[in-house]
Amino acid sequence: MRSWLRLGVDLGGTLVKMALVDGSGRILDRVQVKTEKTPRALVKSLRKAVDHWMSRPIRGTGVGVAGDVDPHKGIVRFSANLGWRNVPLADYFRQAKFPGPVAVENDATAAAWGAAHLEFSGRSKNLIVLTLGTGVGGGLLFDGRLYRGSTGTAGEVGHMTVEEGGDPCACGNRGCLEAYLGGASLVRWARAAYKQKGRSVDPLDPKILEDRARAGDAVAKEAWRRAGHALGTALTSLVNLLNPDTILLTGGVAKGAPLFLPPAVKQMKHGAFKTSSRAVRIVVAKHPADLGVAGAALLVQ
Amino acid sequence: MRSWLRLGVDLGGTLVKMALVDGSGRILDRVQVKTEKTPRALVKSLRKAVDHWMSRPIRGTGVGVAGDVDPHKGIVRFSANLGWRNVPLADYFRQAKFPGPVAVENDATAAAWGAAHLEFSGRSKNLIVLTLGTGVGGGLLFDGRLYRGSTGTAGEVGHMTVEEGGDPCACGNRGCLEAYLGGASLVRWARAAYKQKGRSVDPLDPKILEDRARAGDAVAKEAWRRAGHALGTALTSLVNLLNPDTILLTGGVAKGAPLFLPPAVKQMKHGAFKTSSRAVRIVVAKHPADLGVAGAALLVQ
Helix, strand or coil, X not given: CCCXXXXXXXXXXXXXXXXXXXXCCCEEEEEEEECCCCHHHHHHHHHXXXXXXXXXXXXXXXXXXXXXXXXXXXXXXXXXXCCEEEECHHHHHHHCCCCCCEEEEEHHHHXXXXXXXXXXXXXXXXXXXXXXXXXXXXXXXXXXXXXXXXXXXXXXXXXXXXXXXXXXXXXXXXXXXXXXXXXXXXXXXXXXXXXXXXXXXCCCCHHHHHXXXXXXXXXXXXXXXXXXXXXXXXXXXXXXXXXXXXXXXXXXXXXXXXXXXXXHHHHHHHHCCHHHHHHCEEEECCCXXXXXXXXXXXXXX | CCCCEEEEEEECCCEEEEEEECXXXXXXXXXXXXXXXXXXXXXXXXXXXXXXXXXXXEEEEEEEECCEEECCCCEEEEECCCCEXXXXXXXXXXXXXCCCCEEEEEHHHHHHHHHHHXXXXXXXXXXXXXXXXXXXXXXXXXXXXXXXXXXXXXXXXXXXXXXXXXXXXXXXXXXXXXXXXXXXXXXXXXXXXXXXXXXXXXXCCHHHHHHHHHCCCHHHHHHHHHHHHHHHHHHHHHHHHXXXXXXXXXXXXXXXXXXXXXXXXXXHHHHCCHHHHHHCEEEECCCCCCHHHHHHHHCCC
């Protein structure tokens, strides 16, 4: 008997990753497509790109989307990255004849589900996943089950306030974790600091800031120190509030973890309750590229 | 057929409340005992005080304790209020022949369970309860189930950081919500402010600060303003992170809610994501005295 497969889709602002995934989350085949066109046309082109998978026994399709999603209705309420508002994405996938049923979920929530399987083989029951990219997202697993909150919007770890009245955040508030640790914020802060010193600014991205910090550049080091301090404050609150067994960092900016994670963990250990701080491990993902797409696939029951 | 009853115990630093509770959380009878003696002797005296209940069909005993509890083992790992460390409380209750099984739980977690039944009749699925007393505790209900975390320590809402490097907190950290909104912190701050103005200080407690603020006293008003601002920051993080349907305030300091809650809610509405901030109601408990003892009883399956 052949075991059933699932089709996973990780729908980001620039790239759509698709994968054929087995029941344990292992990826058997992959396809990547650039994100373009209107949502309906995009879904049609995605379907064409995986036409050669349709002879396989696929149980259903799971889609992770960067945005505010209603997982019950399969609607993307809002996505700043994609420029979408109230898109009935599950309907589009069904109409394009993707193997059904179709599950639509926030991409960080999907990544948390992927992490529970791929990184921890189901052994983490209370897991917080931080997706560190341009912004900072998050997914939550409590008592072995995904937690989505009342409107599917839970997990916005990046928009916990770590510095009341602090740096402005893309969300409109101030002092959010994302305003220090998000890739865009890191770059924005460093750019301003370089300008103030009369130094040339471009090109600049988190990877370049990583390299410069390792080479001893003071501005880059300070950008990561600020990010680490903000993370330390957020970790303290998360550990005291949620008593997780694991906090996992993933996404491109997590590559800089050696620069910002040790001081953040030290700060949390100093500030949080002992029983809770001793119970948590804080680690960087081993399979960062696969968590979102595999997690989306595994959302299909 | 008579329905089964449950015996609830709310074990605080100065007073132990006990109640005979029916399956819906209704309290049929009550007994109060002063907290004194060693834990084992205290449990014996509690048992004597409810001897007249023992002819009733009692299904089991639920105990809420102010402290760090291991609910699986029924051990109070640490309670600052009671001066206890590693007390096998469930064993003591069984040895004293309380109707078994015996469930031991953190008191704020028990109060959250009580609130889910008494305040919302099971209609709140994602509920955060803040217990505002000398300190600030909390209990969490996710998807209709109590969430205790990995070591039973989850829910320490009072020890989320709202002001990095801010006022010192009893827990040893700085800038916790409790350092502004806890009854002891309110009084400590106001006492210092009065002293600085050369005004007489005692007596002072949260109730007196409430009355003075209502009468226009500037120090008292500022104490509540600071508390409200700290709560607003915590609410913003809680709503973005956990997307609850309800946040409930209970405990003695919650009586001051008209002074601090409206600006806190306004701050949250301004700072948090719209989808989540619209989905949450923030209310003060109608049955604050009963939540802990009824919730403890209802923990018995």
